[in-house]
Amino acid sequence: MESKINRITDILRRDDGISGAMHYTEQISWILFLKFLNDLEDSKADEALLIGKDYNYILDDKFKWSNWAVPKVNGKIDLINAKSGADLLDFVNKELFSYLKGFKNITEDPKSIKYKIGAIFEYLDNRIANGHTIREILDIIDELDFHNQSDLFQLSIIYEKLLKDMGSDGGNSGEFYTPRPLIKVMTDVVNPQVGQTIYDPAVGSCGFLIEAYNHIRYLDAKENKQRDISVNQLKFLSEDTFFGNEKTPLSYVMGVMNMILHGIESPNISKTNTLTKDIRGLEEKDRYDIILANPPFGGKEKEQIQQNFPIKSNATELLFLQHMMNSLKVNGRCGVVIPEGVLFQTNNAFQAVKQELLERFNVHTILSLPSGVFLPYSGVKTNVIFFDRNGSTSDIFYYEVNPLSKLTKNKPITYDHFTEFLAVWKERKITDNSWIVNINDIKDFDISAKNPNRNETIDHKSPIELVENIKLNNEEINDLMNEIEAILIGKDINE
Structure with missing residues (x-):
């Protein structure tokens, strides 16, 4: 499967309409998704047949994969009716996409897969300039089979790799992708459970939500070993567990598609700017049990947006932190990536937000990440704050990740870099890389990670x-x- 995807990326790189990893990932995505949808519908039709029921296909006959993409006669491609060149390009651009974009308007149920299809294609267009290129790609993808769980699991892994390559491309595409080892560590610490609601206010490609799903669903995701979960729990997991917002159209598309390709058919992802919501009006029923996020930082928000927050600031990282604090249920748990500056800055807004954080929440752990975690997208030094809504902070356990060699684009962070942290954080063991700070020793709400075990002095x-x-x-x-x-x-x- 991976070799076929690699062949497709090579083909797309030669197309005049494609420029860079962001474009070819986007274009592979919509074609992969339609093949996945075809196989999903076939499987559901077979299940319905076994219990003597009829299955109502989502797509009209004309737009089913087996009719437009790769029509067949006796199991072989029907060369007479298989469109190619200008005919195929016209069909895709003028008929297929307009049909799929219209789905969002013909159903009002945001949980239905029909609505999700419309939401995905609302922000997508075909960029492939050559109809013969589309034909070549369709024939390759048709060879992939997504009818069983192991094939779907393999597809999800490959799609993650595509998103990773897009993130590694640098530039704006880095916003889609947080390194998966970091996401897994954060999820392991926050430890979401079946029956809890899970939220990411800036979902990107939905990496946090998918890792939370894997954490709940699998005993061992790599081995595809699933936990025993009841039918009702599975329904809740698919429809009422995962929530998120994303304001960038392509990020939103990639995120929703990524969730569906991982087996979560009805993710509650909205295309909206999270910061436009006034957090003062939030009620307990609107809050979440678990929040996992790596929100955008370094941006500036206008005065109109700042009015939605009790503590005004033009720094996006400070607004997102306030939003997450107000979105957490009683006894809820949160893990969030923030730039180092949030920890040590002590101007009025930063100090006020951190005062509220320490007094209203239990900031139990701060994980200091090494430089280079987000290269090549960003070189900003970052930390992860873990806090619960179950009382105020008494002391904070710090851990400083110290790789043996410098992290680079070609030598990224791995799960092994966090081995000691995961071994010591729960018991709060003191090591060369970990220490505890009592709340009474914190001055001016400066909670930056200053390792007392190191002798280096900064002049x-x-x-x-x-x-x-x-x-x-x-x-x-x-x-x-x-x-x-x-x-x-x-x-x-x-x-």
């Missing part, structure tokens, strides 16, 4: 000293430039 220079150093460096540069100039002049004279 903080005053502004005047920094200016003097800059002047001195400039003088040295000018002296060097004068020497170079004199050498060059002397060389010209000699010549």
